[in-house]
Amino acid sequence: MxxxxxxxxxxxxxxxxxxxxxxxxxxxxxxxxxxxxxxxxxxxxxxxxxxxxxxxxxxxxxxxxxxxxxxxxxxxxxxxxxxxxxxxxxxxxxxxxxxxxLEFPSGPVALNSKFYIERPPIESLAYEEVTKPGSITRIRAPWKMGKTSLMLRILAHAEAQKYQTVTIDFQQAGKILFSDIDKFFRWFATYISRKLQLEPNLDEYWDEDMGSKVSCSIYFESYILDSIKSCLVLGLNEVNRVFEYPEVAEEFFSLLRSWYEQASTTKIWQNLRLVLTYSTEIYIPLQIHQSPFNVGLPLKLPSLTPEQVMILSQRYGLEWANSQNKQLMGMVGGHPYLVQLAFYYMCQRELMLKQLLQEAPTESGIYNDHLRRLLAILQSEPALENAYKQVLASEHPLKLISLLAYKLDSLGLIYMNGDFVTHSCELYRLYFKNQLLEKG
Structure with missing residues (x-):
C-alpha cells in the first residue's frame, strides 16, 4: 500500500x-x-x-x-x-x-490542502535551493499551472528555517507604478519594508545623483538586510507583468542580477534569496550579464502525468478507472486547474464524466468562465488572435513569430517544441475553433 x-x-x-x-x-x-x-x-x-x-x-x-x-x-x-x-x-x-x-478550485492550493500534487523532483530541488546563500529560483509555467502554489510551499519551507519572507504579486501593482523608474523602485523598497514591519526610511538612503537603482541597493544592504539580521526570501510572483514596461524591466531585472552577483563577494547579500515566477519566456532585450533569467535554478512546471491525475482522483474520493483517466486527459491534458475543476464537479455529484466531456468546449460547460477569459484576451490583441487562428487551422506543427508564440504559451494555449507550436489540448482546440474560425 x-x-x-x-x-x-x-x-x-x-x-x-x-x-x-x-x-x-x-x-x-x-x-x-x-x-x-x-x-x-x-x-x-x-x-x-x-x-x-x-x-x-x-x-x-x-x-x-x-x-x-x-x-x-x-x-x-x-x-x-x-x-x-x-x-x-x-x-x-x-x-x-x-x-x-471540498473547496472550489480558484486561487493557489492552500498549504494544508491534500489536493496539492507534488511533481518530483521539483519541490525537493526548490527547497534545497532556497537554503543556498544568495540563490535565485525561477519557476516558469503557463497560467493556472500551479506556480503560486509551489511558491507558497517554498516560502513555508524557508520560514521553517527561521528565514523571513515577503511576497510581491506584480499582477496587483497599478500601472502608475510602472510609469516612472524612480517611482517603481521607491514603491518596491517601501512595500518590502512595511511587510517586514520596518519603518520606511528611504530619504536617508535615496540619492538622486546616484540614481534609483544604486539607491535601492544601498537601502537593501544598509537598512533592510542589516536590520532584520536573518535570511530574507523574496517571492516575486508573475514578474512577466514587468516585461510590459521595457524601461522599468531593464533596470529592475539588472538590479536583481547584481544582487545575485554581490552574494559571491559580500556576506550580507548571501542572506537574500529570490524566488521568481513567470508565465513565459523572456521577450524583452536584456544583456546576458544583466539578466537574472540565465542564473540560479530554473524550474519549468510540467503537466500532471496520468499517474498523478489518478492520485488526485483518489484524494477527491472518486471511484476512478484508467479508462476515465484517459478520457479526461484526452480533453484537458494534465492541466492541474482543468483537472481539479472536473473532479470538483464530479465529486459534488453535479456531473457525470460523459456529460462533462460533452459540454466541456461549449458555453454551458464547467470551463466556460475560463474559456471566455482567454477569448477576451485573444480578441483584445488582433495579432495574437490571428496567430492562434493559424495554429487552429493547421494540421501540422508550425512556426510563429517568437513574441506571439511566447504570449500564447503564457496563456497555456499552445505547446512549444523547439521552434514549432501546436494547440495544447483538445478543449482549447474545439472551443476556439468554434469561436474564432467557424463563427469568424
Missing part, C-alpha cells in the same frame, strides 16, 4: 484518528528521514518529535497486532495489499472527508 492509503486507513480505523503532527511524523518516517531531519525542516524540537513518534508507534503496534517502528514502517506496509474491506473503508472515508473539506 502507499503512504496515502496507509494514512487514510488509519484515520478511518483508529478511534482517536491521527493528529496532524502524527501524520507528519508518519510521512517523514516513510521517506526515511531522521528525527533530526524532521526538526530541521519544521518548528518542532527533536525530543518532542521523538515522544510523538513513540506514541504513534505504540498505537500502530496495538492496531496491527505486530511491532511497528520507524525502522520497519515502510518495509512492513509497502509490500502489503489492501483487503477488499480496507479498500471500501478508505473509499467511504475519502468520500466523507472530501465532501466536508
Amino acid at each position: 502507499t503512504i496515502d492509503e496507509l494514512t487514510d486507513l488509519l484515520k478511518a480505523s483508529l478511534p482517536g484518528s491521527l493528529t496532524p503532527l502524527q501524520e507528519m511524523v508518519l510521512r517523514y518516517s516513510w521517506e526515511g528521514k531522521t528525527y533530526a531531519d524532521m526538526a530541521a525542516e519544521t518548528n518542532y524540537v527533536k525530543e518532542y518529535l521523538s515522544r510523538t513518534a513513540s506514541e504513534l508507534w505504540s498505537s500502530l503496534s496495538k492496531f496491527w497486532g505486530k511491532p511497528v517502528s520507524k525502522n520497519n514502517l515502510r518495509f512492513y506496509f509497502e509490500s502489503r495489499q489492501l483487503t477488499n474491506s480496507q479498500q471500501q473503508l478508505i473509499e467511504a472515508f475519502r468520500r466523507q472527508s472530501t465532501t466536508s473539506s
